[in-house]
Amino acid sequence: MTRPSYPAARRADVSDVLHGTPVPDPYRWLEEPASAEVADWLAAQAKLFGEAELAGRERFRGRVAELLKSGSIGVPAWRGERRFFMRRTPEQEHSVLYVVDADGAERALLDPMALDPSGLTTLDTWQPDKEGRLLAYQISVGGDEESKLYVMDVGTGEIVEGPIDRCRYSPVAWLPGGERFYYVRRLAPELVPQDEEQYHRRVYLHTVGASPDDDVLIFGEGLEKTNYYGVSVSRDGSWLTISASRGTAPRNDLWLADLREGDIAAPALVTVQEGVDAQTGLHFGRDGRLYVFTDRDAPRARVCVTTPDRPGYESWRDLLPEDPEAVLSDYAILDDLDEPIMLAGWTRHAISEITIHRLETGERIGSVPTPGIGTIGGISERPEGGHEAWFGYTDNTTPPTIQRFDARTGETTLWAASPGTVDVPPVKTEHLVYPSADGAEVHLLVISPVDRDGPRPTILNGYGGFGISMTPGYSASVLSWVEAGGVYAIAQLRGGGEQGEEWHRDGMLANKQNTFRDFEAAAEFLIAEGVTTPEMLGISGGSNGGLLVGAALTRRPDLFAAVVCSAPLLDMIRYEKFGLGATWNVEYGSADDPEEFGWLWAYSPYHHVKEGVDYPATLFTVFASDTRVHPLHAWKTAAALQHATSGERPILLRNEAEAGHGARAVSKSVELAADQLAFFATHLGLKL
Numbered sequence: 001m002t003r004p005s006y007p008a009a010r011r012a013d014v015s016d017v018l019h020g021t022p023v024p025d026p027y028r029w030l031e032e033p034a035s036a037e038v039a040d041w042l043a044a045q046a047k048l049f050g051e052a053e054l055a056g057r058e059r060f061r062g063r064v065a066e067l068l069k070s071g072s073i074g075v076p077a078w079r080g081e082r083r084f085f086m087r088r089t090p091e092q093e094h095s096v097l098y099v100v101d102a103d104g105a106e107r108a109l110l111d112p113m114a115l116d117p118s119g120l121t122t123l124d125t126w127q128p129d130k131e132g133r134l135l136a137y138q139i140s141v142g143g144d145e146e147s148k149l150y151v152m153d154v155g156t157g158e159i160v161e162g163p164i165d166r167c168r169y170s171p172v173a174w175l176p177g178g179e180r181f182y183y184v185r186r187l188a189p190e191l192v193p194q195d196e197e198q199y200h201r202r203v204y205l206h207t208v209g210a211s212p213d214d215d216v217l218i219f220g221e222g223l224e225k226t227n228y229y230g231v232s233v234s235r236d237g238s239w240l241t242i243s244a245s246r247g248t249a250p251r252n253d254l255w256l257a258d259l260r261e262g263d264i265a266a267p268a269l270v271t272v273q274e275g276v277d278a279q280t281g282l283h284f285g286r287d288g289r290l291y292v293f294t295d296r297d298a299p300r301a302r303v304c305v306t307t308p309d310r311p312g313y314e315s316w317r318d319l320l321p322e323d324p325e326a327v328l329s330d331y332a333i334l335d336d337l338d339e340p341i342m343l344a345g346w347t348r349h350a351i352s353e354i355t356i357h358r359l360e361t362g363e364r365i366g367s368v369p370t371p372g373i374g375t376i377g378g379i380s381e382r383p384e385g386g387h388e389a390w391f392g393y394t395d396n397t398t399p400p401t402i403q404r405f406d407a408r409t410g411e412t413t414l415w416a417a418s419p420g421t422v423d424v425p426p427v428k429t430e431h432l433v434y435p436s437a438d439g440a441e442v443h444l445l446v447i448s449p450v451d452r453d454g455p456r457p458t459i460l461n462g463y464g465g466f467g468i469s470m471t472p473g474y475s476a477s478v479l480s481w482v483e484a485g486g487v488y489a490i491a492q493l494r495g496g497g498e499q500g501e502e503w504h505r506d507g508m509l510a511n512k513q514n515t516f517r518d519f520e521a522a523a524e525f526l527i528a529e530g531v532t533t534p535e536m537l538g539i540s541g542g543s544n545g546g547l548l549v550g551a552a553l554t555r556r557p558d559l560f561a562a563v564v565c566s567a568p569l570l571d572m573i574r575y576e577k578f579g580l581g582a583t584w585n586v587e588y589g590s591a592d593d594p595e596e597f598g599w600l601w602a603y604s605p606y607h608h609v610k611e612g613v614d615y616p617a618t619l620f621t622v623f624a625s626d627t628r629v630h631p632l633h634a635w636k637t638a639a640a641l642q643h644a645t646s647g648e649r650p651i652l653l654r655n656e657a658e659a660g661h662g663a664r665a666v667s668k669s670v671e672l673a674a675d676q677l678a679f680f681a682t683h684l685g686l687k688l
Contacts, residue, residue: 007044054678079132143660247583464493465544550605614647
């Protein structure tokens with residue numbers, strides 16, 4: 001291997017002094033993507049990546065594409081006489097929204113490729129009205145996630161509203177009749193300070209067909225600029241719920257209003273919780289009870305009951321108490337039975353299960369049969385009640401399916417499968433436990449060939465942030481890697497949600513380095529167990545997982561041979577200034593605060609690149625339209641590593657245009673996966 005000739009990157013004498021600490025930033029000029037200097041540097045990086053020899057790229061491209069021909073299927077949403085669901089057939093670039101009418105006839109309602117044959121338009125979210133006659137949906141272009149909202153007449157397909165802009169991440173809460181809805185929209189750019197256009201959300205009441213300029217402001221004036229708002233209206237239209245959380249904080253304030261009394265344009269909001277360090281949501285039962293889903297005094301979550309006229313904490317009574325081991329994730333009520341029941345979805349060490357309980361008392365009376373040891377997503381019932389529930393299911397070798405549970409018979413049957421037929425390779429999945437540096441028990445999923453023997457090239461993946469759980473699921477990339485002879489491991493690190501909210505908080509803010517220690521301990525465990533060796537071990541992560549592998553790369557470069565770091569946060573001193581960074585200071589801390597600066601400064605990967613270190617082969621993959629995590633994090637750190645590394649292993653940058661942080665066309669996913677797997681194969685010694 002010969003050391004690459006890296007593009008010239010000017011090292012500027014730029015430094016800040018924060019809380020008495022000098023903070024050098026020699027590549028700050030890379031924060032200006034519109035400059036000619038940055039454009040030239042990116043072009044040179046693209047040339048370098050294009051010339052890289054990546055073993056097996058064509059093989060991986062073909063196999064990932066083939067395994068993605070499984071397609072996908074989504075859980076149905078029932079409204080009136082219609083049901084709505086998403087499905088992607090083997091040849092489709094994007095999932096399509098379908099509707100099934102009262103007569104059983106199915107038709108495509110929204111096809112992103114019909115809207116834009118280039119494949120750059122994505123369907124971000126959708127919400128039918130309560131009667132199933134109108135559909136609010138949001139689309140964005142090129143991966144920027146800047147959703148525009150439209151309303152469609154479901155019967156005719158006619159667009160009756162839109163576009164309404166500034167609706168990124170907006171919930172839509174329809175009132176009965178489909179004439180009005182509550183929703184969330186950002187203020188116009190000219191009304192907010194410069195560089196704050198991504199913030200300043202408000203809750204509005206909108207009348208279909210009227211100008212959004214005439215929307216009625218309902219909530220949000222004068223509150224925290226980074227607040228996200230949730231809004232919902234009960235099935236019968238009687239109750240409005242509004243929640244507010246500062247950025248991605250694991251807590252929310254919560255209010256409700258009785259819409260039967262007073263003006264829907266000026267609802268009389270009653271506080272359910274405010275200033276409480278907990279997350280809580282409400283469901284208004286058809287039986288008149290108020291169901292409270294909360295992690296207040298219950299890090300693994302519980303369901304309480306009260307009545308809408310007494311919504312405060314002092315009136316809550318446990319229905320489903322906190323489980324000492326499993327995390328409560330979802331529930332559904334089936335009441336068209338002699339004895340109404342509640343279905344409760346749980347994850348036990350990230351493996352899903354559903355239990356059955358008497359609705360009146362919460363007593364457990366059974367469990368729902370599930371297809372295997374995997375992940376259940378979204379238990380759905382008919383809004384008007386019934387005896388059936390639907391839920392998604394997937395595992396490491398099973399493409400998404402929809403299962404139907406009939407409470408009258410107690411049976412679970414396959415309702416709908418992903419439409420494609422694929423040859424899934426046989427793999428072995430092990431659920432292991434290992435000790436972290438402080439003795440904490442961490443769980444690890446290891447997917448490998450059935451006949452695994454001796455150490456093999458291994459990819460270790462993790463996330464460890466925002467309370468997000470790493471659960472089993474069908475992955476064309478993982479299966480392609482394991483089929484080729486490699487091992488793929490997924491660590492359930494602190495910072496995630498696999499063990500509940502306490503597990504999350506043990507890996508955030510001042511505790512963030514627990515996440516990194518858990519990840520490094522996973523690597524050491526895999527090596528000690530003979531699964532792999534440092535020369536055959538690679539690490540992979542994206543977004544917050546990109547921060548994870550960036551920290552591991554700079555903390556323990558001796559432990560890994562290759563790194564794929566995707567859409568990462570890496571400059572943790574300036575991250576709040578770009579993208580949606582200011583909404584994450586509740587997860588990481590802020591450099592403006594002296595104590596929190598200390599946390600960030602202790603691990604910020606960009607600032608911990610040291611000259612003269614033989615760094616692992618590293619591939620940064622970033623996306624030009626990413627409005628969540630700006631590509632500058634990877635640009636600056638790639639430049640720093642190319643300057644600093646003493647070895648011959650390459651530091652490469654893959655900068656993709658017209659793609660963003662989230663949804664993308666299948667063909668773009670195939671190309672990205674092929675490049676990442678081929679990079680690992682080349683530098684971990686996978687024999688193809």
